[in-house]
Amino acid sequence: MTEESNVQFSDREALLFHSEGRPGKIEIVATKPMATQRDLSLAYSPGVAVPVRAIAADPATAYDYTAKGNLVAVISNGTAILGLGNLGALASKPVMEGKAVLFKRFADVDSIDIELATEDPEAFINAVALMEPTFGGINLEDIKAPECFIIEQALKERMKIPVMHDDQHGTAIISAAGLINAVFLTGRELKDVKVVVNGAGAAAIACTALIKAMGVRPDNVIMCDRSGVIYQGREQGMDQWKSAHATKTDARTLEDALDGADIFLGLSAAGALTPAFLKKMAKNPIIFAMANPDPEITPPDAKAVRPDCIIATGRSDYPNQVNNVLGFPFIFRGALDVRATAINEEMKIAAAYAIAELARQQVPEEVAAAYGGRTSAFGRDYIIPAPFDPRLMEIVSAAVAQAAMDSGVATRPILDMDAYRHSLRSRLNPTTSVLGLAYEGARAHPKRVVFAEGEEEVVLRAAIAFRDGGYGIPVLVGRDDVHARLSALGVDNPESFEVHNSRNSPLVPAMVDKLYERLQRRGYLRRECERLVNQDRNIFASLLLKMGEADAMITGVTRTYAQSIRDVRRVIDPAAGRTPFGVHVLVGQSHTIFMADTTVNERPTSEELADIAEGTAAVARAMGHEPRVAFLSYSTFGNPPGNWLNPLREAVEILEKRGVGFEFEGEMAPDVALNPKVMANYPFSRLSGPANVLIMPGLQSANISAKLLRELAGDAVIGPMLIGMEKPVQIATMSSTASELVTLAVLAAGGIAR
Numbered sequence: 001m002t003e004e005s006n007v008q009f010s011d012r013e014a015l016l017f018h019s020e021g022r023p024g025k026i027e028i029v030a031t032k033p034m035a036t037q038r039d040l041s042l043a044y045s046p047g048v049a050v051p052v053r054a055i056a057a058d059p060a061t062a063y064d065y066t067a068k069g070n071l072v073a074v075i076s077n078g079t080a081i082l083g084l085g086n087l088g089a090l091a092s093k094p095v096m097e098g099k100a101v102l103f104k105r106f107a108d109v110d111s112i113d114i115e116l117a118t119e120d121p122e123a124f125i126n127a128v129a130l131m132e133p134t135f136g137g138i139n140l141e142d143i144k145a146p147e148c149f150i151i152e153q154a155l156k157e158r159m160k161i162p163v164m165h166d167d168q169h170g171t172a173i174i175s176a177a178g179l180i181n182a183v184f185l186t187g188r189e190l191k192d193v194k195v196v197v198n199g200a201g202a203a204a205i206a207c208t209a210l211i212k213a214m215g216v217r218p219d220n221v222i223m224c225d226r227s228g229v230i231y232q233g234r235e236q237g238m239d240q241w242k243s244a245h246a247t248k249t250d251a252r253t254l255e256d257a258l259d260g261a262d263i264f265l266g267l268s269a270a271g272a273l274t275p276a277f278l279k280k281m282a283k284n285p286i287i288f289a290m291a292n293p294d295p296e297i298t299p300p301d302a303k304a305v306r307p308d309c310i311i312a313t314g315r316s317d318y319p320n321q322v323n324n325v326l327g328f329p330f331i332f333r334g335a336l337d338v339r340a341t342a343i344n345e346e347m348k349i350a351a352a353y354a355i356a357e358l359a360r361q362q363v364p365e366e367v368a369a370a371y372g373g374r375t376s377a378f379g380r381d382y383i384i385p386a387p388f389d390p391r392l393m394e395i396v397s398a399a400v401a402q403a404a405m406d407s408g409v410a411t412r413p414i415l416d417m418d419a420y421r422h423s424l425r426s427r428l429n430p431t432t433s434v435l436g437l438a439y440e441g442a443r444a445h446p447k448r449v450v451f452a453e454g455e456e457e458v459v460l461r462a463a464i465a466f467r468d469g470g471y472g473i474p475v476l477v478g479r480d481d482v483h484a485r486l487s488a489l490g491v492d493n494p495e496s497f498e499v500h501n502s503r504n505s506p507l508v509p510a511m512v513d514k515l516y517e518r519l520q521r522r523g524y525l526r527r528e529c530e531r532l533v534n535q536d537r538n539i540f541a542s543l544l545l546k547m548g549e550a551d552a553m554i555t556g557v558t559r560t561y562a563q564s565i566r567d568v569r570r571v572i573d574p575a576a577g578r579t580p581f582g583v584h585v586l587v588g589q590s591h592t593i594f595m596a597d598t599t600v601n602e603r604p605t606s607e608e609l610a611d612i613a614e615g616t617a618a619v620a621r622a623m624g625h626e627p628r629v630a631f632l633s634y635s636t637f638g639n640p641p642g643n644w645l646n647p648l649r650e651a652v653e654i655l656e657k658r659g660v661g662f663e664f665e666g667e668m669a670p671d672v673a674l675n676p677k678v679m680a681n682y683p684f685s686r687l688s689g690p691a692n693v694l695i696m697p698g699l700q701s702a703n704i705s706a707k708l709l710r711e712l713a714g715d716a717v718i719g720p721m722l723i724g725m726e727k728p729v730q731i732a733t734m735s736s737t738a739s740e741l742v743t744l745a746v747l748a749a750g751g752i753a754r
């Protein structure tokens, strides 16, 4: 359990995260249909012979006919796994899988992890060099110094694809970017600063070399390893890479070295910096404690001794995350896109300045919102952009691609840089950023969320994750044994969870009054209301929400959707003037489709359809998409004619009259809405591109389509989200997983699902 940060999770949760469903974090997905005999003949023998011959005749065509051009290997031997040390190739696999998914998530680079069981540099080099045909780039990871220097150098010489040791250069680029800004903010200049580097391994040596190349004076840098200061003349535990940074100094320990230092760069191990040592540092000290997973010193410990410091760590749960995740995805994206033969100094420096500059620009609204209580403008707690900043991909990758072209290593230069920037922007799905931001926002403004079904294991796991993730305070509804169930799930302090049991809740009399007041004129007797409050968890939970005991509510795992919404609506009304409805959100790598009304209105009227369109467009906007709404039908603009088309046509007219600020069109068939080639047959259509908001004509088609897609499509599905109620209440599906419940809770608490 991590103590001081605002993200906490148990070891059990971390293991469950990795083992749940398909073990591990990656799978391979085919990009071509494999449905028919013909598909198979094209994909494999005999069709595959044609690209084989083409590549044999012209190797460059491998980039056209195979996945090579977008494929990066993350390769390790596990000799320096994060700051955990040499735990072997197999144990490094979770980290390497993690790097592979970050490549995909942040820069749409396909990546696979490779763990090589050897500590012999020669064997490692030979194995990797042989893989050149497979990959577009090689990301070396967590290989200890000094072997990493020999390995990287040899592979760069032998391979014609970009090779980068991330722990060296990824880290150097990001820490340089952070340092440029921290030095600026404290009114210093690189040429004057005194730096202490703790650690003399892969990351430390590369970071030191880069800051010296950028203007820090070599005699102003003292490097330390486990034996203390690396001074000129030291003999113990030296090698040629450490010797290159040996300084003429009387300091012998880290504590001596820090006397008067401006900057501490930690690339060593957890807890390596004793708080008291900081007292000797100069005014406004800059402390980069970058060891992972636990830093050399935590921000609270550092601030306790030096409130005047700027502190950064490698972790996402404190401000100022200086971590190579900000670099490697975008550096390789840019390098792959120009088919660079190497990642050279020019590309690294361009990346460092691009990242530093980005932190100084105005923070976009969605990022600012996510930072919530923390500082969101350039300053001491925001010296470097967050990894989920949606602008990184465009700005850093474009800078790297440009530098590759300018320095002559690009074999396929980009001709139209504006078009390239645009393609980078559209390559990622804004929904994934918004979800990341919604989670951050929830942490910044934790809310109380009622989980109505507090006796269900999946709900309890969601509540634990919700609380331990720092997203809010779960309020559980259940009988006496909820704490015991939490304990059985590995929670150390189950009593710390707030549990409401209607059998002994002091709120019951007031709840009965409230419910009776609402239902007496719907034919309910007081004793029926008493029974509902005492026995129906949805009624009880809804009353907690209604009476302000919580900010949002989640239910739906134990009852059908129809039953749950009937229960909830006995207590919670639609928001004034709104039509409640359900939205399913289908999330692909680069697209998101919002489909409504999938859960509430069986035969919506034209007014209701118009309301649903407006409400869904608002959800799309909140999730980072400019809405393009299509009213769907089997018929396109009246062909074929039918009896069911009028409400759709009238809904379009109503939106026209309302003068809404988004594109809408209808009625049309789904292929017209989604496929630009088919839409081209209707040049008068007011949609400027494929629709992303699909308004369905009725509940039958909507609910069937949403469930079919959920079961059959590759896209991830969020929801259904219930929109238009007076309070944020969400009804999950009975098959929901714990993480789906957490997402719904975060979206409900954060006001996106509203």
Ligand SMILES: NC(=O)C1=CN([C@@H]2O[C@H](COP(=O)(O)OP(=O)(O)OC[C@H]3O[C@@H](n4cnc5c(N)ncnc54)[C@H](OP(=O)(O)O)[C@@H]3O)[C@@H](O)[C@H]2O)C=CC1
Binding pocket: 079, 080, 081, 082, 083, 084, 142, 143, 144, 145, 166, 167, 168, 171, 198, 199, 200, 201, 202, 203, 204, 224, 225, 226, 227, 237, 266, 267, 268, 269, 270, 272, 290, 291, 292, 293, 313, 314, 322, 323, 324, 325
């Ligand atoms: N935030 C980020 O983006 C990144 C952070 N890192 C972190 O940097 C650290 C080092 O990684 P890496 O360079 O790949 O590993 P290496 O194994 O190559 O180097 C480790 C270095 O740390 C030194 N060291 C270990 N413990 C101490 C200590 N208590 N005091 C002083 N020096 C110590 C070692 O000293 P000796 O030479 O005497 O053995 C060695 O020089 C790890 O914690 C890693 O997580 C790495 C990459 C990126």
Ligand SMILES: CC(=O)C(=O)O
Binding pocket: 081, 082, 083, 142, 166, 167, 291, 292, 314, 323, 324, 325
């Ligand atoms: C972040 C990283 O690569 C490391 O700590 O090793």
Ligand SMILES: [Mg+2]
Binding pocket: 082, 141, 142, 166, 167
């Ligand atoms: Mg690493």
